[in-house]
Amino acid sequence: MKKITTVLSAAILAASFSTAASAKDTLAMVVSTLNNPFFVSMKAGAQKEAKKLGYNLIVLDSQNDPSKELSNVEDLTVRGVKVLLINPTDSDAVGNSIRLANKAHIPVITLDRGANHGEVVSHVASNNVLGGQMAGNFIAHKVGRGAKVLELQGIPGTSAARERGEGFARAVKANQLDVVGSQPADFDRTKGLNVMENLLEAHPNAKAVFAQNDEMALGALRAVRAAGKKLVIVGFDGTKDGIAAVKSGLMAATVAQQPELIGKIGVDVAKKILDGQSVPKDIPVPLKLITK
Structure with a gap:
């Protein structure tokens, strides 16, 4: 009986460590809409970099709806997410979602579009x-x-x-x-x-x-x-x-713009935050004019 108890205890302990490790390695990305090639590319850049760095990345689509955006962030606050990357549906309305993340002590990085309210650690976007x-x-x-x-x-x-x-x-x-x-x-x-x-x-x-x-x-x-x-x-x-x-x-x-690069940089900034490093408030991503 003692042996069985010991085995069960070890299993429970291992499960708890596994859960903690998983939570530590989880980032989230909330995108204004995935019905737009630009944001699909941004998502791809973030996913590729997250995989490279060993993070689990949750991606949620707000469908251009601020209320859906808020619901997405509410969901993420109870899923052990360590950093939130968010591409706002609206620079004013997103403040409610960011304040929710702030209250849950989840650092926030905005991508492409800025936020007028709430505490944001870093903003990654083109000029x-x-x-x-x-x-x-x-x-x-x-x-x-x-x-x-x-x-x-x-x-x-x-x-x-x-x-x-x-x-x-x-x-x-x-x-x-x-x-x-x-x-x-x-x-x-x-x-x-x-x-x-x-x-x-x-x-x-x-x-x-x-x-x-x-x-x-x-x-x-x-x-x-x-x-x-x-x-x-x-x-x-x-x-x-x-x-x-x-x-x-x-x-x-x-x-x-370079949407894939915006997504990639967003994940890189998240890693620096988790590593305890300071990051710039604004991170510009280069632009170029394409003509025939």
């Missing part, structure tokens, strides 16, 4: 303001000063939409472009198509459009072709489909 300027300057080079241009904005309230718009506005002012129409299309290809159809009807003399991501740019491209027009179309993100459209001459350019 969206610079990217918006790059797009605007390129458009000005192609269509000239004073030209009428359009803008498809991303999801209102996200730092990416705000910052890309800010950078584009700077280039518009510097190059004296005339923005005759600017509307949100929520970073979505179908919405980009629908909004662009309306903008083209209202502003038939527009010469170019800046879409704050490639998905909207590709939607805009469909609208432009259906209308039998030729516009300079510039996207943002450098997704596979976006780059293909540029190389085939259908889009003029895309400001390329």
Whole structure:
């Protein structure tokens, strides 16, 4: 009987150590949506690096819904997660999720989009303001000063939409472009198509459009072709489909982010935090303008 008890005790002890080790090695990544190639690439970069470093990575999809995002984080706080990497659905709304993680003493890293509330250890993202300027300057080079241009904005309230718009506005002012129409299309290809159809009807003399991501740019491209027009179309993100459209001459350019690198760096930062190292508050990821 004593022998059996000893064996059982050893088994229970081993199980507890196994659980503790598993919890220690678990990171979580909450993504705004996986219905977007950019964020799928970000997820892939994080998964690859987590596997390389020996971490278990839980990935949850918020489906562009702040309430789903909060539910995801609530779930993670009881799953022994050691670091939370989060790509916000909305820079304001995500504050509720981050505060929840703060209360559970889980360090938070934001990816691509920043957070306006809650305590974040580090933010990994491209310089969206610079990217918006790059797009605007390129458009000005192609269509000239004073030209009428359009803008498809991303999801209102996200730092990416705000910052890309800010950078584009700077280039518009510097190059004296005339923005005759600017509307949100929520970073979505179908919405980009629908909004662009309306903008083209209202502003038939527009010469170019800046879409704050490639998905909207590709939607805009469909609208432009259906209308039998030729516009300079510039996207943002450098997704596979976006780059293909540029190389085939259908889009003029895309400001390329490196989503896989953002995911990879996020995991690397998580490791440093767990190792007790200090990390920068903001970590910029390089951009490049892709043209034919």
